[in-house]
Amino acid sequence: MAVLDTGAPYPILDPAIAKAIGFSSELAIERISILVRGKKLEGSLIRLNITLVAVRGQNLTVDATTFVPDSEFAWDNFPCFIGLAGFLERIRFAIDPNTDTFYFASL
Template sequence: MSGSLTRLNINLLAQEGQDLTVDSTVFIPDDNFSDIWNNLFNCSVLGLGGFLERFRFAIDFGYDRDIFYFGSL
């Protein structure tokens, strides 16, 4: 798949506590691959390298809801 890597800020909005802005590297597929990308990956994908490694996070898989905890390094 062809595309480009782009730097941008991603804002994580907190329901409790403080929001967090993460300076991130993201992959943007070329236009001619957008239909293929949407069909193959019809879900959200968070990259470890370039995004998740830039802050602390934890996931609590609960009974009635999952909780995503995050904070700055």
């Protein structure tokens, strides 16, 4: 589960999930700081395949530039985020606010 946030600069992965899938700081493309809900977080940008799971139709896997915060403590139980740069800009998407439905397809 993730929050769709078109204002987020990148998808943001919970550090505990990153750790569980084998993230290592050696995989970092770049080190950056970003503001998440008023907190400045230090972390790494990595390349990661993210799959959107379809209720109907086909799943979609996107090679995404993703931010992983350094500290699980600083993460403060935030949800993961799907951001515009590095992810949503690489797919076609639409949102139906009446039904909270997220539609997606490859470009």
